[in-house]
Amino acid sequence: MTRRLSGGSFARLLALLSGLGAGAAVFAGEEPAPATRSGWDTVPLGEEAPRQAFVPAPVKKSAPAFRQKRLLDGEPLTLLDTDAGQTRLALIVPAKPRPAEKLAAEELQAAFEAMSGVRVPIFNENAVVFEKDAVLADGGPYPRAVLLGALKHGLDAGADNLPPEGFRIVTRGNHLLIAGRDGLAKSEPDNEPDSAYHGSHGERGTLYGALAFLEEECGVRWLWPGPNGTVHPKTHRIQAVRADWRDAPALNQRRVRNWGPVTRGPRGASLSSLGSRVKQGLAVYQLPLERYIENSLVAGDWFRHQRTGGSLQYRYTHAFNDWFKRHGEAHPEWFALQPDGSRAPLLPGRIRLCAANHDLTRAIARDILDKAAKSPGEISFSISPNDEDGKNFYCMDEACRRLDPPNGNPLNFRVIREEKPLAFSYPSLSDRMVDFYNRIATEVAAERPDLTLGTYAYASYRTPPLRQKLHPNVLIGFVGLTYLNDNTLEQDRRLWEGWAGVTDRLFLRPNLFHAGQGFPAIYVRKLDRDIKRCFETGMVGADFDAVVHHWATQGLNYYVLARLLWDPSQDAMALVDDYCRTGFGAAAAPVRRYFEKVEELTDRIAAVMGGESGNDTLREEEIVDVLKQAGSRQGFFAVASRIYTPEQLGELESLLDEAAGIASVDTAVAARVEFLRAGLAYTRQQSRLFRLVTDQTPPPAEDIHALLEERKEVFRQIFEENFYAVGFAHAGFRERVAGILKEYRNTPKKPKPQN
Structure with a gap:
């Protein structure tokens, strides 16, 4: 549903948040009598909550300090030198390698070959003999070796005391030793294939090393999926600095979802x-599914x-999808009272x-305990x-409304009652839901x-x-942060501070990458x-939904995010500089200016989109129904197409022309x-089309229709020649749901010629 508040709603939100503070009391709702579980209405019945001055969340942890690198005496260890005929290098894995150890060897083998042309063999340790100056294996002695994982002969790197x-x-003699914490995740995600997250569902320390x-x-x-996005510097010599170094991630959950994965x-x-x-x-764009499946197979490699x-891998996705089927007949009172007086969804x-x-909460707790007993x-x-x-509404019986403070943040709702739409304002349901969570957690924790x-x-x-503070066993995923609307972003940042003030178990769960419709959008500074800030105020994990594969227009955001989730202390601007330098070589300077220009235009879009502040319960990046506002002059399609004018696009094009001129001697760049x-x-x-469609x-x-035909051919060429440049599957799906071009979809029939 699309919901908009008046322009004063943001001010009301800030006034409301000024009442948040560390002294808020825990309020547990008493069990209501059966007679009070009735009476659908839109009047909150809870006690008014006390107001306190807003205090930003305290700093709870400092930047991670896992990384250590101690340089050792001696010249670098030369692993390969094709000019000197030094090509005998072996990769050694345990007799029964774990997946991380096997993958580590395969990644090194592929990279060494791409860089030097030498395919380095992989041996299991039970197939080799270690001597003082060489490793003996099939094909003769190998003076140098990379030893991977938990080897039994005593030359392993010693990873037992590392963080998760x-x-x-470490370099040791003629050997390079790489080992890490390897194992399975403690809890797998809910009904999601591995491809949806790619990377790991467990410890893969050796691979990460x-x-x-x-x-x-x-x-x-x-930089992005596929050969074009992979940088393998061509060289005749591969060396390792004499050093002993170690590293580990700052967060043990770093989910970045892969939208539309192929396995x-x-x-x-x-x-x-x-x-x-x-x-x-x-x-929508008449692009072939077979080609999508074929090319998307390697997308998951980037996440790894x-x-x-x-x-x-914490569990937090929709938990009660089957509960009416399981319990509706025996316990209809467990389900929300709807405007028509029924409790059936x-x-x-x-x-x-x-x-x-x-x-109900006792039954949920018992269900969790039974599952935990079966899955130790x-x-x-x-x-x-x-x-x-938009169909099944929250429970509005008397008992539930007694959990809602009347001075909570006002939201706009719309339901169908007596076959007519009913719009009304009602306070946030946060206190009600936290009371619900706390009761379950108390039962389980017993x-x-x-x-x-x-x-x-x-x-x-x-x-x-x-009024509520969270039970310490409840983990909250804050669904917020979007960078294409300034007012919404500022609301979200303040809301995070509020949550960080009432719980120490908070993770970040944005939907932000769904926004933008494939237009160029760079926001690495704000990100x-x-x-x-989220990390220092207690963030314990992250789950970003989702990389939708706009790699040419928004891929820099994906890259910087992934690096920061491993180590938030990194300098994002240094990461951008490295991205440009390693990916674009001598053309780095104009490409850097290109990204800076896109970031400037992104800021302009965010400022215009934030002109109408609102406190919708759902936002454009979270639900495609809200995209139906796009036809207005305030919608994203209209705003973005009027900022990406022909003049602005020409300026961006000239920066790429400059880069192309410099890079003409380097085919990869x-x-x-x-x-x-x-x-x-x-x-x-897109900007030309939507500028016209959203015009008054x-x-x-x-x-x-003529523009749509031209667009189809341009998109097909991009899809064929630069598959990962634009996520056409995602862009087309959201464009279709928005309905902005619905009336133009069918090509008009040509009139029959007159005799």
């Missing part, structure tokens, strides 16, 4: 999730190379619960409500105090509670500022410049 996912790299060596010692970079199974490659959305999006994933899959019902390795379970869907219960601060319960140019070609088509007096339909 940590690694150690190999990747770190390739980056730091060899100059390898993975390879026994029957070949196939879409593993979001398949229907991918198909709908490609159909950037070391996303984590050793902890209109959409069974996204049911709403009666949060005040204590029998699980450490986390979800208690998260379902997303809003038997299993070690379990973590995950949920969201989202939609109608995004603002911090006024850097916010990741650092020239191809990367053309990759960025493909993003501009996409933008030129749109042109004749036949003019729009």
